[in-house]
Amino acid sequence: MTGKRVSETELMLPALYFINREPGITTTRLKLLLVDLLKPTGKDAEIARSRTDTYFEQKVRNLVSHRTLQRRGYALYNRLGRDGTHTITEQGKDFLQTNIDTLEYLLSGDFDYDDVQNSFANITMMGEQNRKILIYDENLVIEEGTRRVKNVQVYERSRKLREAAINRHTINGHVQCSVCSFDFYEAYGERGRGYIEIHHQKPIFQYEEQDIGKFIENALQNVIPVCSNCHRMIHREKNAPMTVEDLRQLIQCARTHS
Template identity: 40%
Template sequence: MRYTESDLVSPTLEILLKFPEGANTSFLIKELTERLKPEGEDIEILSGRKDTNFSQKVRNLKSHNTLTRKGLAKYKNGTFIITQKGRDYLQQGYKILSQALREQGFTEEQRDSEFQEDYKDLVIEEGLALITTGDVKLRKRSRKLVQIAKQEFTVDGKIPCRVCQFDFLDTYKELGRGYIEIHHLKPIHLYSKEGEKRQIEQALKLLIPLCSNCHRMVHRDRKYLLSVEELTRIVNS
């Protein structure tokens, strides 16, 4: 499999996280080559150059401003240094998205396009019935959707509960960074056996972030799913 420039973003940020003093392009080429072990076309030498296809893609992180344009790293005196946004990027699972796109058979061009477009056209499938035995149904939730939702709901590194505004980072410090539960406004048992496919923008509108306590209160009565508006009125009364 050929690596794309966007495939290199997460592993590059992981290296910068490990070396907070920063890293230059030559160091990144060495580290990424050891980690990702490129093969095939990626290790072919470019015509008239000393670079391989792979090392050129690493260099393009600078020439295309791939990291700095999105605020994931800053570049000064020939060195990349990870930013807080870059740390949040890793925390919220963009690399899971990249891996998922690769596993689903997206082409090199499609993966780059999804990265540049902030995955707004990604199609998510929810509610597929995996096992049906009598009245017992196990349904598949989309892990990708939850990961993307957490990133979308993050503001300045925090993900407050939509009902009570509790934030795990404020209370539990670094241990709570990036933690929140995701509530489906449409209960998953209401999906058809075949599940549903939605574009990511549509799917995100059916999700909200809730702290553990509020999430349990919403689902406490199995016969009547409390709405978020109802629970908010209770909390604020």
């Protein structure tokens, strides 16, 4: 972890997500939802000096006191006693809708707090510069046989990255799980040749103007091949993904005591 504290800018997009979902949401309610969603760690999880709330919760309150959303025209604030309510504006809805796929990707990917925090900062900055961000979602490829993909472009990009990752890690037709070394080709013969799932260790984004070849080459540093079982174990606990090394140790421990 970097230990970097969250900024108001990094909280804007997830805050708008809840303000849009619950019109008239109070600051207290917004704070609780953001804490539950993002699960802050490090300094952000500590109680602020001379306060009863954490540094993270204090930053959520700063969204109000500094009029962060209002100054950008994204939301309206109505003070009610010591609390207050928030309502999203049309401009805020446009900003949220523009970034909704990216937001949902981050919130469903079980990435660690620092990575999500940094991603929100980049998304907000790019969005306000009208630069389009393209996402690569590992889950679309995993579930391709069980549901209709709603975003074909995201699926196609993700499939290309998956194929590039498999090619990178394939040796003589064999590609092994980075955690347990399971090999589908070895287990299932030709039917398993070249098959494996790909895990994103960090969020994968591409700016629209970036060269796709160079982007994929860089992105391959943050994706690894994993078997279906290990992939499910990595993501089994929402917002608490296991690292590859931790899962390896868990498997080794289980084998030792079996």
